[in-house]
Amino acid sequence: MKAIVITSPGGAEVLKIQEVEEPQIGEDEVLVKVEATAVNRADTLQRQGGYPVPQGASPYLGLECSGTILSVGKNVTGWKIGDQVCALLSGGGYAEKVAIPAGQLLPIPHGVSLKDAASFPEVACTVWSTVFMTSKLSSGETFLIHGGSSGIGTFAIQIAKYLGVKVFVTAGNEEKLAVCKVLGADVCINYKTEDFVARVKEETGGKGVDVILDNVGGPYLQKNLDSLNIDGRLFIIGFMGGVSTQVNLVSMLAKRLTVQAAGLRGRSLENKALIVSEVQKNVWPAIAAGKVKPVVYKYLPLADAAEAHSIMESSIHIGKIMLVP
Numbered sequence: 001m002k003a004i005v006i007t008s009p010g011g012a013e014v015l016k017i018q019e020v021e022e023p024q025i026g027e028d029e030v031l032v033k034v035e036a037t038a039v040n041r042a043d044t045l046q047r048q049g050g051y052p053v054p055q056g057a058s059p060y061l062g063l064e065c066s067g068t069i070l071s072v073g074k075n076v077t078g079w080k081i082g083d084q085v086c087a088l089l090s091g092g093g094y095a096e097k098v099a100i101p102a103g104q105l106l107p108i109p110h111g112v113s114l115k116d117a118a119s120f121p122e123v124a125c126t127v128w129s130t131v132f133m134t135s136k137l138s139s140g141e142t143f144l145i146h147g148g149s150s151g152i153g154t155f156a157i158q159i160a161k162y163l164g165v166k167v168f169v170t171a172g173n174e175e176k177l178a179v180c181k182v183l184g185a186d187v188c189i190n191y192k193t194e195d196f197v198a199r200v201k202e203e204t205g206g207k208g209v210d211v212i213l214d215n216v217g218g219p220y221l222q223k224n225l226d227s228l229n230i231d232g233r234l235f236i237i238g239f240m241g242g243v244s245t246q247v248n249l250v251s252m253l254a255k256r257l258t259v260q261a262a263g264l265r266g267r268s269l270e271n272k273a274l275i276v277s278e279v280q281k282n283v284w285p286a287i288a289a290g291k292v293k294p295v296v297y298k299y300l301p302l303a304d305a306a307e308a309h310s311i312m313e314s315s316i317h318i319g320k321i322m323l324v325p
């Protein structure tokens with residue numbers, strides 16, 4: 001089969017399409033013919049040599065896909081050859097075929113094309129497992145999403161609005177903020193021209209927001225603590241601005257704040273299966289009802305993975321960048 005290979009760690013140009021061995025499935029896995037996959041920021045880190053592949057995962061890039069089941073391991077129940085699925089992957093999506101643990105499969109949400117369905121697993125599992133399962137974001141609360149126009153952000157806005165949450169976003173330009181507004185964001189903040197802490201305080205009568213989803217890390221930690229309400233929860237999922245900083249801890253104690261951080265890829269198979277089943281139960285009905293839609297910036301052929309990575313690293317995109325074998 002064809003797959004994208006990292007010929008050596010480096011820039012986007014090191015990604016090449018090559019003929020490789022087909023994956024072998026285990027007893028608890030299925031083999032899927034890939035219809036589409038999507039680019040994630042973590043893929044760009046892996047390409048640069050900065051994201052070691054978890055034990056047992058495919059050596060190829062790609063953390064999510066959609067497609068059709070070609071074969072089924074002997075312990076797998078509930079799925080059969082010919083079923084159309086999408087899935088959370090530990091790797092291997094940038095290929096014509098991928099082996100997938102059965103616990104990471106999801107049906108295609110009603111009303112979504114097989115191709116577009118590949119835009120959902122990574123963002124849905126990340127957002128649901130962090131701010132909903134862990135930070136317990138609930139109806140009536142306020143929620144600040146940094147990187148509102150990102151793949152993660154465009155999904156988080158929609159699911160939070162569907163669940164009755166007031167949504168604040170930051171993004172780096174007015175075009176991105178306009179899309180966030182159309183997706184349902186209530187308060188849109190251009191972090192390049194405005195102090196987001198001051199705006200959050202102004203919009204919440206000085207209280208701050210209940211939950212923050214952060215992809216910036218170090219440089220935002222103090223500002224995020226300052227932007228939280230009493231009993232506020234900060235969930236960090238990325239370090240795009242850097243990994244270290246100094247903070248004043250007084251507000252954490254005074255406001256009883258919780259700070260957490262987590263990744264999806266390194267979790268156990270059992271934990272991923274639990275997240276996937278919670279996503280199917282809680283998120284899939286919102287997609288089927290048309291309340292959460294795929295936000296796709298561009299479809300590119302798999303062979304153009306290098307171009308897809310260059311687009312992501314330029315940050316001009318809004319939503320997901322997709323690859324089609």
Ligand SMILES: NC(=O)c1ccc[n+]([C@@H]2O[C@H](COP(=O)([O-])OP(=O)(O)OC[C@H]3O[C@@H](n4cnc5c(N)ncnc54)[C@H](OP(=O)(O)O)[C@@H]3O)[C@@H](O)[C@H]2O)c1
Pocket residue numbers: 039040041042122126147148149150151152153170171172173176215216236237238239240241262263264265312315316317319
């Ligand atoms: N922990 C996990 O399990 C997990 C899973 C999935 C994703 N993530 C992380 O979540 C983040 C979003 O992922 P994604 O795939 O949705 O990425 P994405 O679509 O590429 O979006 C990231 C956005 O962040 C903004 N940004 C970039 N550098 C920034 C900086 N230094 N300061 C502030 N904003 C910056 C950019 O928009 P602006 O123009 O608005 O700056 C960019 O478009 C990434 O950090 C990714 O690694 C974590």
